[in-house]
Amino acid sequence: MIKKSSFGKVWMLAIAATCSLQANAQAGFDTSAKISALIKQLTLEEKVKMIHASSSFTSGGVPRLGIPELVTSDGPHGVRPEHGRDWELDNNSLDSGTYMPVGVCLAATWNPKLGYDFGSVLGSEAAFRGKNVILGPGINIIRGPLNGRNFEYESEDPFLVSKMCVGYIKGVQDQGVSACVKHYLANNQESKRFTINVEMSERALREIYMPGFKAAVQEAGVNTLMSSYNKFRGQWGSHSNYLLEQVLKKEWGFKGLVMSDWNAVHNTAQAYWNGMDLEMGTDLGMLPNPDYSKFFLGDTVVKLIKAGKLPEYLLDEKVRRILYVMFKTGMIDGQVKKGEYNTKAHQQTALKVAEEGIVLLKNDNNLLPLNKNTVKSIAVIGYNADRKQSMGGGSSQVRAFYEITPLAGLKTNGGKVKINYAKGYDIVRGGGADQKLIDEAVAAASKSDVVVFVGGWTHGFRYDVWADNAYDAEDIDKQDMKMPFGQDELLKAVIKANPKTVVVLMGGGAIDMTQWVDKTPAVLQAWYAGLEGGNALAKIIYGDVNPSGKLPMSFPKKLEDNPSYALGEYPGDTAQSLIVHYLDDIYVGYRYYDKFKVEPQFAFGHGLSYTSFDYSNLKMTTAGNTALVSFTVKNTGKVAGSEVAQLYVHQQKSLLPRPEKELKGFQKIVLAPGEEKTVTITLNEDAFKYFNDVKNTWVMDNGNFDILVGGSSRTIKLNGTITL
Ligand code: BGC
DSSP, X not given: OEEEOTHHHXXXXXXXXXXXXXXXXXXXXXXXXXXXXXXXXXXXXXXXHHTBEEETTEEOOBGXXXXXXXXXXXXXXXXXXXXXXXXXXXXXXXXXXXXXXXXXXHHHTXXXXXXXXXXXXXXXXXXXXXXXXXXXXXXXXXXXXXXXTGGGSOOSOHHHHHHHHHHHHHHHHTTTOXXXXXXXXXXXXXXXXXXXXXXXXXXXXXXXXXXXXXXXXXXXXXXXXXXXXXXXXXXXXXXOIIIIIIIIIIISOOOSEEEOSTTOOOOHXXXXXXXXXXXXXXXXXXXXXXXXXXXXXXXXXXXXXXXXXXXXXXXXXXXXXXXXXXXXXXXXXXXXXXXXXXXXXXXXXXXXXXXXXXXXXXXXXXXOSOOTTTOOXXXXXXXXXXXXXXXXSSXXXXXXXXXXXXXXXXXXXXXXOEEEEEOOOOOOTTOOOOHHHHHHHHHHHHHSSEEEEEEEOOOOSSOSTTOTTOSSBTTBOOXXXXXXXXXXXXXXXXXXXXXXXXXXXXXXXXXXXXXXXXXXXXXXXXXXXXXXXXXXXXXXXXXXXXXXXXXXXXXXXXXXXXXXXXXXXXXXXXXSOXXXXXXXXXXXXXXXXXXXXXXXXXXXXXXXXXXXXXXEEEEEEEEXXXXXXXXEEEEOSSSOEEEEEEEEEEESSOSSOOOSOEEEEEEEEEXXXXXXXXXXXXXXXXXXXXXXXXXXXXXXXXXXXXXXXXEETTEEEEEEEEEO
């Protein structure tokens, strides 16, 4: 449904003075001329009102000229509950929406089409709730396992991030709502996010940390971008001339608006000169009567312009970008889409993403799937089995229309299977194993045919360091990779009582499994899988759905194995310095595990299926510096299934050292039993280049390149060499 914007009429009045009526009536009237005309109508004070917040989630509007406030909302996995204008949660609004699986679960689908569908749901629900900008996707690189916000992000690999975020952004924006890609840049940890200064090589910046943002701008045409809290090479993310002006706007040609993260501007002149278009945040000091004109980009800008200390053309430039987004989305002189809310179709998309994003990590002797006709009883053990996670995480919280927990899913999808539930542990920070709870769990495990243990991390509802549940939450990193709440002891006792134990891990990423992983036959990574997550998990466990998710990040065995820890620095907040040097450089994730020969617990791209796939027939042809690669994938098992075929490139000899392999293509294919398909992947010149930071440019060192094809970064089934 489309509704006519009420602002169109007012705008026509405003512009009449500067444009001829005839021109105005022309169908192809040029937007930039309209914007220029509108800017001329605005007073200095009105323009300044537009470049800072007018409440916690809106920018200033100019009603006289039909310029609305820009209404923003978190977050990346569903439209956040209403906060009124300044933070108080409004309990009377219809704000329980479709809670989508978290970003890392979406990435684990390796299905860009689902990225688009995901974004469409989000855009549609945002439109329904009257939001103009959805504050997502979050696409910071997953550098280490402890980052409290890894669940919101996508991957350790820039290619996978790029492919998944483009679909998401287009999906949101096709619903007439702007996406806001965040947090640009180097916000790879929550610990000290407000103070640290990140230093990294130009090569790491270009090869690892920037490609997702570049794709968001150039391939997806994202309308808005959020700067980060941290400093980058000595300048705050919101004042970084290099990141915002030179790279984003000049080099990449970004036309939309840059907004700050909330309260991330620190200085008027620096923000003003260096590319910040809109200062967002909450005037916390002034609550309950906030005065947003006191923001750095508020009255001070008026004063400095009047005093001749800041140029007005830069203000016009910022206003132009804001108006550009408003015109583009029909907020002015157009039509805003109405959107839909809590539809069956939205819930089905959430289910599909969860079904394709949950990863089967281990399945010895084909313990899974469980046969509902032969398994009589299941002991479901673990707090997470019965815990709703949707309001966790911080700004990405969602008030879910409903949320199917793993326990509920296992019950409703299980037919006659008897479920014996035991909580097993309590969520208490620093809490050890409670013997009474362990005894109950062991009793349930002993009397049941099979155990499904659901534990792992938990989604924090509050995000301070003291909160019991502050794991996978904004503003705080995990302290270590160890299973919290005494789960190791519990799990070992449960496995001893019943070795047929399936371990389901929830969370934003890796957890230390070393104490029990060799003793349990089956492990599933279930992330936080949205409002249908429990159904998706149960369908996989019972074999109604064949798992097809693949890890979008490496799972190290222990924290010390991770490059941010092993090579440093993380978190870098020593007494002497707040600088975090990314000494791991380009060796993030599998690039490190390969190069430094460290065995991960589960490799990047890993994920099992209930069927098996055979790879054959690798063919490669080259033309200039591009290559066409094709190969055949066959389903050699008894059930239908999907495989994510992955293509990695390795350069045999180059001037600067390069990783052992880098993901440069992938395709998810659905195959019936016995069916085979040919996969064709085109590799353009970019797939072979690297950033030479001696020459400060992308280079192609000609020579031999290995083409590696397989079902994960460590199960390469086909390889060949091309010469370019
Ligand atoms: C977060 C952003 C979020 C914003 C608004 C900040 O603290 O870092 O991701 O969009 O708050 O809630």
